[in-house]
Amino acid sequence: MNWSDAHISDVLVIGAGLAGERVAIEAAMNGHRVTILSLVPPRRSHSTAAQGGMQAALGNVAMGYGDNPDIHFEDTVKGSDWGCDQEVARLFCELAPVAVRQLSHWGVPWSRVVPGKRTLPDGVDIEDLQEKAGLIAQRQFGGTAKWRTCFASDGTGHVLQYAMDSVVIKLGVAVHDRCEAISLIHNGDTCFGAVTMDLRTGEIRPYLAKATVIATGGYGRMYGVSTNAVINEGTGMAIALDTGVVPLGNMEAVQFHPTGIVPAAILVTEGCRGDGGILLDKNLHRFMPDYEPVKKEIASRDVVSRWMLHHIRQGFGVDSPYGPHLWLDIRHLGPGHICTNLREVHTICQNFLGIDCVEALIPVRPTQHYSMGGVRTNKHGEAYGLKALFAAGEAACWDLHGFNRLGGNSLAETIVAGMAVGERVADFAGEQSLIFPFSLVEEAMAAQAQRLADLRSRKNGAEDVFVLRRRMEETLLNNVGIFRTGADLQEAVTTLQGLYERAQHLRLRSSGLGPNPELLAALRLPGMLRLALCISFGALQRTESRGSHYREDYPRRDDDHWLKRTLAYWKPGDPMPDLQHEPVNITELPPGSRGYGEMPIEAGD
Amino acid sequence: MADRLLTFSVFRYNPITPEIPPRMQEYQLEETMGMSLFIALNRLREEMDPSLMFDFVCRAAICGSCAMLINGRPGLACKTLTQDMPDRITVMPLPVFKLVGDLSVDTGVWFRHLNVRTEAWIHTDKVFNPKSIEARMDNPTAQAIYDAERCIECGCCIGACATANMRADFMGAAFLNRIARFMIDPRDERPTAKYFDVVGTDEGVFGCIGLMACDDLCPMEIPLQGQLAFVRRKMAQMALKCKKSA
Ligand SMILES: Cc1cc2nc3c(=O)[nH]c(=O)nc-3n(C[C@H](O)[C@H](O)[C@H](O)COP(=O)(O)OP(=O)(O)OC[C@H]3O[C@@H](n4cnc5c(N)ncnc54)[C@H](O)[C@@H]3O)c2cc1C
Ligand code: SF4
Ligand code: SF4
Ligand code: FES
Numbered sequence: 074m075n076w077s078d079a080h081i082s083d084v085l086v087i088g089a090g091l092a093g094e095r096v097a098i099e100a101a102m103n104g105h106r107v108t109i110l111s112l113v114p115p116r117r118s119h120s121t122a123a124q125g126g127m128q129a130a131l132g133n134v135a136m137g138y139g140d141n142p143d144i145h146f147e148d149t150v151k152g153s154d155w156g157c158d159q160e161v162a163r164l165f166c167e168l169a170p171v172a173v174r175q176l177s178h179w180g181v182p183w184s185r186v187v188p189g190k191r192t193l194p195d196g197v198d199i200e201d202l203q204e205k206a207g208l209i210a211q212r213q214f215g216g217t218a219k220w221r222t223c224f225a226s227d228g229t230g231h232v233l234q235y236a237m238d239s240v241v242i243k244l245g246v247a248v249h250d251r252c253e254a255i256s257l258i259h260n261g262d263t264c265f266g267a268v269t270m271d272l273r274t275g276e277i278r279p280y281l282a283k284a285t286v287i288a289t290g291g292y293g294r295m296y297g298v299s300t301n302a303v304i305n306e307g308t309g310m311a312i313a314l315d316t317g318v319v320p321l322g323n324m325e326a327v328q329f330h331p332t333g334i335v336p337a338a339i340l341v342t343e344g345c346r347g348d349g350g351i352l353l354d355k356n357l358h359r360f361m362p363d364y365e366p367v368k369k370e371i372a373s374r375d376v377v378s379r380w381m382l383h384h385i386r387q388g389f390g391v392d393s394p395y396g397p398h399l400w401l402d403i404r405h406l407g408p409g410h411i412c413t414n415l416r417e418v419h420t421i422c423q424n425f426l427g428i429d430c431v432e433a434l435i436p437v438r439p440t441q442h443y444s445m446g447g448v449r450t451n452k453h454g455e456a457y458g459l460k461a462l463f464a465a466g467e468a469a470c471w472d473l474h475g476f477n478r479l480g481g482n483s484l485a486e487t488i489v490a491g492m493a494v495g496e497r498v499a500d501f502a503g504e505q506s507l508i509f510p511f512s513l514v515e516e517a518m519a520a521q522a523q524r525l526a527d528l529r530s531r532k533n534g535a536e537d538v539f540v541l542r543r544r545m546e547e548t549l550l551n552n553v554g555i556f557r558t559g560a561d562l563q564e565a566v567t568t569l570q571g572l573y574e575r576a577q578h579l580r581l582r583s584s585g586l587g588p589n590p591e592l593l594a595a596l597r598l599p600g601m602l603r604l605a606l607c608i609s610f611g612a613l614q615r616t617e618s619r620g621s622h623y624r625e626d627y628p629r630r631d632d633d634h635w636l637k638r639t640l641a642y643w644k645p646g647d648p649m650p651d652l653q654h655e656p657v658n659i660t661e662l663p664p665g666s667r668g669y670g671e672m673p674i675e676a677g678d
Numbered sequence: 679m680a681d682r683l684l685t686f687s688v689f690r691y692n693p694i695t696p697e698i699p700p701r702m703q704e705y706q707l708e709e710t711m712g713m714s715l716f717i718a719l720n721r722l723r724e725e726m727d728p729s730l731m732f733d734f735v736c737r738a739a740i741c742g743s744c745a746m747l748i749n750g751r752p753g754l755a756c757k758t759l760t761q762d763m764p765d766r767i768t769v770m771p772l773p774v775f776k777l778v779g780d781l782s783v784d785t786g787v788w789f790r791h792l793n794v795r796t797e798a799w800i801h802t803d804k805v806f807n808p809k810s811i812e813a814r815m816d817n818p819t820a821q822a823i824y825d826a827e828r829c830i831e832c833g834c835c836i837g838a839c840a841t842a843n844m845r846a847d848f849m850g851a852a853f854l855n856r857i858a859r860f861m862i863d864p865r866d867e868r869p870t871a872k873y874f875d876v877v878g879t880d881e882g883v884f885g886c887i888g889l890m891a892c893d894d895l896c897p898m899e900i901p902l903q904g905q906l907a908f909v910r911r912k913m914a915q916m917a918l919k920c921k922k923s924a
Contacts, residue, residue: 113735113741113786114785114790114831116742116789117735117741117742119735121741121830122736122738122740131811171808173812174806174808174811174812175806175808177812177813178800178802178812180799180800180863180866182823182824182863183812184820184824185814185816185820187817206814206816207814207815207816207817208812225820225824226824228824231827232827239798239799242799243797243799250786251778251784251786273778273784274694275694302735302736302737303734304735337712339737394711413821420739421738421739424739424757425714425757539724539728581728582728583728583729584729586692586694587693587694587695588778589728589729590728590731591728591729594728
């Protein structure tokens with residue numbers, strides 16, 4: 074390798090979504106030289122797709138009066154089914170209001186409180202008080218005791234990302250887009266940066282830094298059907314796992330969102346139900362109150378998704394060429410509301426279903442949506458296992474969400490973690506001097522160069538990357554979904570093991586020169602399969618039901634044995650992950666009833 | 679609708695292999711129900727030509743990655759359904775932007791450059807106080823800012839613009855809209871004169887020849903015509919003021 078190619082900064086942030094950019098801003102404001110890497114221009118990161126909003130206990134609206142971080146904390150812990158780290162949840166709930174207000178200072182056009190009386194879709198009369206006029210407005214999301222979700226019309230993620238990126242630009246932070254981290258440079262004790270591939274030229278280059286942050290978002294696209302952007306392939310988690318010393322936490326905790334549209338699997342926001350939308354079956358019967366008399370459609374996501382699928386299995390789904398689905402009905406909210414606060418939903422229905430949701434029902438089905446698991450860190454965002462490595466956002470298991478994330482808590486997490494972890498990163502980089510073991514960097518580069526050369530030589534093997542990938546997607550979709558059983562999970566593990574073996578023998582059909590898409594797919598696939606095995610094997614081992622992880626053969630939460638977090642390690646050369654466990658940090662709220670999702674679903678349903 | 683055989687004529691050029699000149703390559707695919715160009719191009723890549731380069735991210739018409747010339751018109755490929763197209767579909771990369779390869783163009787660098795040039799962030803002397811509640815804003819103002827902020831930097835309005843195609847430094851409708859967004863934001867304390875330096879020029883609003891190709895093509899349906907008129911009016915007033923005081 075050529076040393077003049079090396080790019081050196083104080084802080085290297087891998088990922089330019091909300092979490093990555095917020096960490097970068099914190100470090101840059103503390104005087105550090107920061108470089109951000111991203112697969113795509115920052116403003117195309119998946120964070121921009123979030124429509125619904127961000128939770129913070131401001132108590133600005135009538136249905137949120139009296140809200141405070143204590144209530145937000147309780148909602149979050151119950152939502153997580155006691156799987157979250159309570160110290161992290163506490164810190165998060167206290168900081169979220171500051172984060173929202175700072176974003177307002179940076180230019181986010183939050184929707185604002187308009188005082189006056191109105192009647193909600195369910196007939197309740199409320200009044201927003203004059204004294205709150207012009208403060209940040211809040212809407213209802215699932216699993217919350219108060220209306221707490223701050224929003225900007227229908228495009229919260231978009232405006233957050235644009236405001237965040239405007240600050241990144243103002244601060245002059247270097248952003249290298251179309252640049253993918255393909256491995257971490259480390260010596261088993263400390264991380265020194267990453268080897269990257271330039272997606273414009275297909276060349277590799279080392280990026281070195283005192284502190285490296287993984288903020289690469291989720292892996293949704295490993296599932297055949299997902300609400301996620303196509304770039305969400307989990308590569309950030311995969312390169313951390315590849316070190317052999319950094320564990321991934323709770324990979325079996327996968328969230329399915331109740332309302333992905335059928336068949337495009339594009340999300341329509343939880344705001345639809347929060348604002349009064351209801352779910353109907355093939356007889357146009359509103360079934361959620363039968364299962365959840367109190368929370369109805371706005372119980373937590375794991376619970377609503379489960380009941381929806383249960384109801385479909387009972388034969389109440391609407392048949393379609395793409396399999397059975399249910400209906401989301403928002404017609405009664407009226408064109409005024411739909412075309413402002415839910416405009417994105419209206420547009421999506423028009424573009425991808427060819428329907429006008431002011432007048433028509435929306436076909437929906439629970440769809441893979443979010444990853445609670447990720448690079449396991451402590452409460453400061455420091456990754457387990459390697460010094461100088463940090464993680465934040467969806468890529469991390471900080472662990473705010475445990476086994477189920479509340480709607481609106483992820484955008485909030487990206488930003489609050491960005492602040493908190495960013496501060497730690499800045500302190501760390503301040504104390505550290507820049508040193509690099511030269512031979513280590515050269516070895517790390519040589520290893521990646523060899524991988525590329527092998528693939529480009531097209532001499533070994535005969536396996537097609539797209540074929541194997543499809544098999545992986547189908548396996549996760551069919552066997553590691555909402556309802557899980559030991560038999561299905563075992564089958565998934567066996568299938569994935571076979572695919573992983575075959576993935577060692579890929580052969581490109583094209584030349585693989587430059588930023589060739591087939592080459593990139595081939596580089597990513599083995600890491601994705603390792604993640605898929607962590608998810609499936611973790612789910613097989615966890616013989617209980619908690620939050621989104623529902624075992625039909627073990628339908629109850631088992632606090633005696635499973636009040637713990639799974640840590641998946643992958644030792645170099647091993648065919649399978651090594652699973653370990655650690656206790657969950659419970660500081661305030663002992664395990665109890667969530668207040669929803671109590672009714673058992675009989676096995677065999 | 680079933681059983682249509684579609685012919686895709688796709689622009690190919692890879693800067694890594696400059697010895698192979700740019701060319702149009704043809705592929706045929708059987709149409710499926712609800713097929714979009716996102717689905718079609720991915721099938722072409724996976725089944726016929728794994729070297730084909732293009733950009734999709736959200737595949738839901740919200741991230742602005744996939745703009746290209748579709749039968750000659752700039753548009754988002756992910757929301758273009760084949761059922762609305764003739765049997766023959768020609769796809770070319772957006773003009774104006776630097777070509778990465780095949781259908782992929784470098785919109786990111788272009789937009790970042792203009793965000794820097796127009797200083798597209800809130801300018802304020804106020805310091806954020808983490809202890810106090812947020813400054814108030816009335817909801818219609820927030821809504822108006824949001825309406826302009828909806829731009830997804832897809833580049834359709836740039837690719838379609840006669841001026842932008844002729845002069846590399848023209849900021850195009852996207853940035854005239856961006857400027858309008860900051861002008862109406864009470865948090866931005868820049869005086870109009872400061873904006874004038876940025877947009878009251880031929881690279882800015884006075885370079886626009888007003889044919890409104892941009893307005894027709896914006897996939898977010900941002901009222902670009904109105905936004906351009908707003909900026910032009912403001913700048914003309916400013917120019918007049920300067921003349922008077924000179
Ligand atoms: C459709 C949809 C709607 C949602 N709505 C809401 C909502 O209303 N409220 C809410 O709270 N949450 C919502 N979420 C969840 C939330 O949007 C995401 O969890 C969150 O935005 C993730 O942010 P992030 O910064 O962690 O990652 P991302 O925004 O996904 O960013 C990841 C970044 O990492 C980069 N990257 C990835 N891999 C690499 C690599 N190997 N090398 C270099 N760069 C890399 C990418 O280019 C990108 O810049 C929604 C999610 C979806 C799918
Ligand atoms: S109206 Fe102006 S900005 Fe729009 S396309 Fe025409 S010249 Fe370009
Ligand atoms: S103004 Fe419209 S067409 Fe132009 S970049 Fe923005 S979204 Fe695209
Ligand atoms: S892929 Fe995001 S707009 Fe088309």
